[in-house]
Amino acid sequence: MSTPVSVSLLVNGEPIDAFVLPRLNLADFLRENLKLTGTHIGCEHGVCGACTVRIDGEIVRSCLMLTVQAQGASVETIEGLSDSGEIADLQAAFRERNALQCGYCTPGMLMTAQDLLKHLPVPDRQAIREHLSGNYCRCTGYQAIVDAVEATARMRAERPA
Amino acid sequence: MMVTRAPAETLSVLDRPNSYIGKTVPRPNLDRLLQGRGQYVSDLELPRMAHVVFLRSPYAHARIVAIDADAARRMSGVISIVTGRELEAVITPWVGVLSHLKGLKSAPQHAIAIDRACWQGEAVAAVVATSRAVAEDAMEQIAVDYEELEAVTDMRTALDPATPVIHASLGDNLAFERTLNAGDVDQALSGSEVVEADFVFGRHTGVTLEPRAVVADWNAAEARLTIYQGTQAPHMVQNIAALHLGLREAQVRVVCKDVGGSFGIKVHIYADEMATYALSKLLRRPIKFVADRVESFNTDIHARDHRCRGRIGVKPDGTITAFEIDDLTGIGPYSMYPRTSAIEANQVVNLVGGPYVTPNYRARARVVFQNKNVMCQYRAVGHPIACSVTEGLVDLAAAKIGMDPVEIRRRNLIADDAYPCASPSGMKFEQLSHHASLAKLLQMMDYDALRAEQTALRARNIHRGIGIASFIEVTNPSAAFYGVGGAKISSQDGVAVRLDAQGSVICQTSITEQGQGSESLTAQIVGSVLGVSMERVRVILGDTDNTPYGGGTWASRGAGIGGEAALQAAKALRQNVLDIAAAILQSTSGGLDIVNNSIVSADDGAPRIELSELARIVYFRPDTLPPGIQPELMATRHFVPRQYPFAFTNGVQASWLEVDTETGFVTLLKHWVVEDCGTIINPQLVDEQIRGGVVQGLGAALFEKCIYDERGQLTNANMADYLVPMSGEMPDIEIGHVVSPTRESELGAKGAGEAGTAGAAAAVANAVNDALRPFGATITEIPLTPQVILTALGRI
Ligand code: FES
Ligand code: FES
Numbered sequence: 001m002s003t004p005v006s007v008s009l010l011v012n013g014e015p016i017d018a019f020v021l022p023r024l025n026l027a028d029f030l031r032e033n034l035k036l037t038g039t040h041i042g043c044e045h046g047v048c049g050a051c052t053v054r055i056d057g058e059i060v061r062s063c064l065m066l067t068v069q070a071q072g073a074s075v076e077t078i079e080g081l082s083d084s085g086e087i088a089d090l091q092a093a094f095r096e097r098n099a100l101q102c103g104y105c106t107p108g109m110l111m112t113a114q115d116l117l118k119h120l121p122v123p124d125r126q127a128i129r130e131h132l133s134g135n136y137c138r139c140t141g142y143q144a145i146v147d148a149v150e151a152t153a154r155m156r157a158e159r160p161a
Numbered sequence: 162m163m164v165t166r167a168p169a170e171t172l173s174v175l176d177r178p179n180s181y182i183g184k185t186v187p188r189p190n191l192d193r194l195l196q197g198r199g200q201y202v203s204d205l206e207l208p209r210m211a212h213v214v215f216l217r218s219p220y221a222h223a224r225i226v227a228i229d230a231d232a233a234r235r236m237s238g239v240i241s242i243v244t245g246r247e248l249e250a251v252i253t254p255w256v257g258v259l260s261h262l263k264g265l266k267s268a269p270q271h272a273i274a275i276d277r278a279c280w281q282g283e284a285v286a287a288v289v290a291t292s293r294a295v296a297e298d299a300m301e302q303i304a305v306d307y308e309e310l311e312a313v314t315d316m317r318t319a320l321d322p323a324t325p326v327i328h329a330s331l332g333d334n335l336a337f338e339r340t341l342n343a344g345d346v347d348q349a350l351s352g353s354e355v356v357e358a359d360f361v362f363g364r365h366t367g368v369t370l371e372p373r374a375v376v377a378d379w380n381a382a383e384a385r386l387t388i389y390q391g392t393q394a395p396h397m398v399q400n401i402a403a404l405h406l407g408l409r410e411a412q413v414r415v416v417c418k419d420v421g422g423s424f425g426i427k428v429h430i431y432a433d434e435m436a437t438y439a440l441s442k443l444l445r446r447p448i449k450f451v452a453d454r455v456e457s458f459n460t461d462i463h464a465r466d467h468r469c470r471g472r473i474g475v476k477p478d479g480t481i482t483a484f485e486i487d488d489l490t491g492i493g494p495y496s497m498y499p500r501t502s503a504i505e506a507n508q509v510v511n512l513v514g515g516p517y518v519t520p521n522y523r524a525r526a527r528v529v530f531q532n533k534n535v536m537c538q539y540r541a542v543g544h545p546i547a548c549s550v551t552e553g554l555v556d557l558a559a560a561k562i563g564m565d566p567v568e569i570r571r572r573n574l575i576a577d578d579a580y581p582c583a584s585p586s587g588m589k590f591e592q593l594s595h596h597a598s599l600a601k602l603l604q605m606m607d608y609d610a611l612r613a614e615q616t617a618l619r620a621r622n623i624h625r626g627i628g629i630a631s632f633i634e635v636t637n638p639s640a641a642f643y644g645v646g647g648a649k650i651s652s653q654d655g656v657a658v659r660l661d662a663q664g665s666v667i668c669q670t671s672i673t674e675q676g677q678g679s680e681s682l683t684a685q686i687v688g689s690v691l692g693v694s695m696e697r698v699r700v701i702l703g704d705t706d707n708t709p710y711g712g713g714t715w716a717s718r719g720a721g722i723g724g725e726a727a728l729q730a731a732k733a734l735r736q737n738v739l740d741i742a743a744a745i746l747q748s749t750s751g752g753l754d755i756v757n758n759s760i761v762s763a764d765d766g767a768p769r770i771e772l773s774e775l776a777r778i779v780y781f782r783p784d785t786l787p788p789g790i791q792p793e794l795m796a797t798r799h800f801v802p803r804q805y806p807f808a809f810t811n812g813v814q815a816s817w818l819e820v821d822t823e824t825g826f827v828t829l830l831k832h833w834v835v836e837d838c839g840t841i842i843n844p845q846l847v848d849e850q851i852r853g854g855v856v857q858g859l860g861a862a863l864f865e866k867c868i869y870d871e872r873g874q875l876t877n878a879n880m881a882d883y884l885v886p887m888s889g890e891m892p893d894i895e896i897g898h899v900v901s902p903t904r905e906s907e908l909g910a911k912g913a914g915e916a917g918t919a920g921a922a923a924a925v926a927n928a929v930n931d932a933l934r935p936f937g938a939t940i941t942e943i944p945l946t947p948q949v950i951l952t953a954l955g956r957i
Contacts, residue, residue, distance in 0.1 A: 021294075023294075031204070035206075036197075037197070037201075037204035038196065038197015038198060038199075039197070040197075040201075040203075040370070040371065040421070041203070042370045042371070042372075042454070042880075043454040043879070043880045044453060044454060045454065045879060045880065045881065047879075047880035047881050048370060048880055050370060077197065078196065078197030079196065079197055079198070082195070082196035082197065082198075091192070091195040091196070094191075094195055095187050095188075095191045095192070095195060096187060097845075098187070098188065098678075098845050098846060098849050100191065100194055100195065100676070101422075101675070101676030101677065101678075101849065101853060102194075102369075102370070102371070102419070102420060102421050102422045102423075102675055102676035103191075103193075103194025103195070103199050103419065103421070103676060104199075104201065104370040104371045104419075104421030104422060105370050106194055106195060106197075107197040110195070125893075128888075129888040129889045129891070130888075130889045132887075132888040132889075133887040133888050133889035133890075134887075135888070136368075136370055136880070136885060136887070137370070137888075138367070138368055138369060138370050138422045138424070138853075138857070138885070139370075139422055139676050139853045140849060140852065140853050140856075141849070141852035141853045141854075141855060141856035141891065141894060141917075142856065142886075142887075142888040142891050143852055143891070143893055143894055144849055144852070145888065146888065
């Protein structure tokens with residue numbers, strides 16, 4: 001437990017080499033070692049979804065994963081998705097619709113919403129509600145978030161590929 | 162939207178061209194949060210910062226016989242282990258009472274328990290280390306010798322002579338009692354049908370998504386303490402920290418940037434936060450405390466642990482003759498500081514029966530101590546209890562006399578032209594709009610069609626219900642809330658507005674932002690009054706060194722109080738700007754206006770001089786101004802309501818849901834709210850405040866409950882076992898407005914933050930009972946879990 005081990009991974013496209021304790025979870029690694037504080041921690045037991053990141057294209061709760069398990073993986077956080085412009089339209093829809101209040105759930109929400117839209121381009125409201133059901137939001141009442149995701153889906157569907 | 166009052170004769174600032182007031186504009190600075198680049202306290206790191214974790218009592222009530230921390234002290238990375246006795250040298254204890262709540266008593270509370278722990282979760286020692294992980298490792302090596310004491314857990318027996326007294330010096334476990342007797346209840350009830358019921362409310366908590374977090378940084382060289390904290394009331398924190406650390410207020414700075422949810426959870430000051438401030442002073446370095454989720458459940462204030470016996474009298478024609486309540490609530494071992502834990506019970510007494518005409522009202526509220534986590538004010542303090550009792554009784558009365566729930570409300574709600582008036586509990590109402598709101602609600606939900614649908618579905622064994630709940634809401638609190646009781650919690654707020662050298666505007670306000678949109682509403686008001694576009698307005702808040710002194714954001718006061726201060730400050734600055742412009746342009750200030758960032762002629766709107774040019778002259782070439790002109794491009798104004806201690810608002814909610822009588826599950830189908838918060842500054846923000854509030858109320862109605870066992874152990878202190886609403890279970894919520902601006906301010910805004918939470922549970926409970934009517938079952942308990950419903954149906 002007390003001996004650091006070496007780990008190499010890609011974070012937002014950037015190669016990272018580090019020595020970490022085997023028990024260090026990925027959320028803490030991102031936040032504390034890399035200062036990528038956009039990945040939030042709400043529960044540390046896999047329930048709230050605030051710590052959602054993308055690993056090799058799939059969304060994962062970074063509080064439930066050890067950093068050493070990310071050896072060789074490509075990790076994408078909210079900062080990476082923002083800078084690449086991949087979710088600029090989704091972020092604009094959230095802004096437009098006030099789909100965030102305190103903003104603490106927002107990075108995880110955006111990650112999860114983007115995941116849904118990649119797998120199911122035009123989801124209905126119930127499908128959106130169900131897909132987001134692993135992400136707590138204590139501020140908004142969810143409706144604005146559902147509206148924003150629905151609007152983004154519609155816009156993407158109308159946009160010529 | 163319906164406006165209840167005719168516009169004033171003269172055009173006010175609300176009617177200015179290009180006004181942002183009343184318009185949906187996106188909140189400024191959202192990109193920061195959308196990109197994960199917010200600055201929450203849990204993100205903060207300072208040089209030499211250490212982390213504290215608290216060793217917490219596993220017992221609800223225990224004597225601390227000995228603490229052996231030697232092994233832990235020797236661990237690498239451990240900086241210090243501090244007990245309550247050691248910390249006492251730096252910070253004094255406190256007693257959470259207010260003088261206007263007569264008879265309220267509590268015992269001295271320490272930042273870390275000394276000798277005795279009074280709830281499961283009370284800190285008994287602090288471990289400070291270089292990282293949280295090291296501190297947690299060390300904590301496991303501390304051996305505490307406890308002698309378990311009998312725990313007082315059931316509030317129903319807390320006052321029995323056989324129950325131990327938690328604080329011997331207080332004599333008994335009664336923290337506070339209030340009685341009220343208006344009119345002649347006995348006589349009213351003797352001539353009426355009387356219905357009564359016991360209402361039971363589960364204990365729940367806020368579950369802010371970001372747990373409580375604080376970084377305290379004592380700078381010994383400056384003799385100043387900087388506290389970074391997610392708080393709703395920075396100046397209150399400044400005052401209290403200074404008081405108990407023996408500092409002057411000027412030696413304490415409180416900084417509050419982004420806050421990951423508050424809802425009243427973060428308007429209090431907790432013992433572990435006090436301990437963190439003190440540890441920083443003791444150890445002379447920055448100390449960070451971030452509660453983990455289990456700690457949040459055990460130490461964030463709990464709320465609404467009430468049992469309330471209610472009675473209503475009704476005549477066969479539907480006239481309500483009297484209300485009577487006997488409310489009992491348990492607050493844990495201490496009254497919370499500095500706001501006290503008696504405010505909610507007091508509020509319940511104030512609010513029951515509030516929307517209805519009846520002079521006869523009798524109430525008793527008792528607040529008792531228990532060995533459970535502290536209980537205190539959470540969003541919509543007292544409102545959901547009062548509303549559920551009142552509206553539950555009104556529905557029971559309607560059922561008793563065979564009247565439609567809407568009809569009985571129509572016959573008893575205070576008339577919209579009866580204002581100003583007062584309630585039997587002495588609350589003053591300036592202007593409410595119950596009837597207009599109800600009418601609007603019925604039209605939005607198509608009440609008659611819904612009733613027809615319900616009947617048709619019942620024939621097919623599908624059980625849907627409609628629940629209606631009218632409510633009144635306390636907003637814009639004046640000094641009557643805390644100040645008169647001696648608490649140093651400002652009821653006024655201040656805003657300073659200045660024009661910078663390029664013609665942009667900077668406002669410093671004492672209200673805070675937790676996502677409601679305080680920044681936006683301030684910028685909208687200031688931009689409108691000054692004729693400056695919103696992108697050119699920057700708002701600074703959440704910093705006691707850099708904002709005027711004020712109350713902060715709680716009890717729905719941001720827009721009504723902080724917004725009016727912003728309006729008045731902007732008006733003052735506008736006058737200064739026009740005076741200077743008049744001097745420069747050799748005109749009169751009355752002949753000029755500011756529109757779209759330029760000074761224009763008032764009569765024809767012709768551009769005269771850009772604000773940026775005016776600012777350039779004032780700041781860099783004041784020598785060119787006529788003699789005798791001392792330009793002031795900054796103005797500050799403060800505001801607090803004086804005539805009405807609170808701006809009461811009102812609203813009504815309706816719930817449409819289906820009960821599965823086989824499983825006891827409730828499916829929410831649709832929810833409607835009509836609310837009257839006076840002038841609406843940003844319709845989208847108001848609607849989203851209401852929606853968020855509704856969902857918190859729906860959580861209380863269906864899911865949320867802190868479950869204690871008989872030894873005072875909280876058995877569901879994690880997010881997996883304590884249920885909150887998720888997107889999949891929540892319905893769409895439709896919002897409508899009636900607008901009765903308050904005349905206490907030029908802006909006319911009242912609060913909207915409590916409205917959703919105030920009435921949601923009552924609407925749901927009434928809807929469930931409406932659905933279950935064919936089965937003769939009535940439930941007056943929340944949360945309405947499948948177990949509660951199946952029990953009422955006699956199925957389990
Ligand atoms: S912090 Fe990972 S799911 Fe809550
Ligand atoms: S916006 Fe606060 S938790 Fe979602």
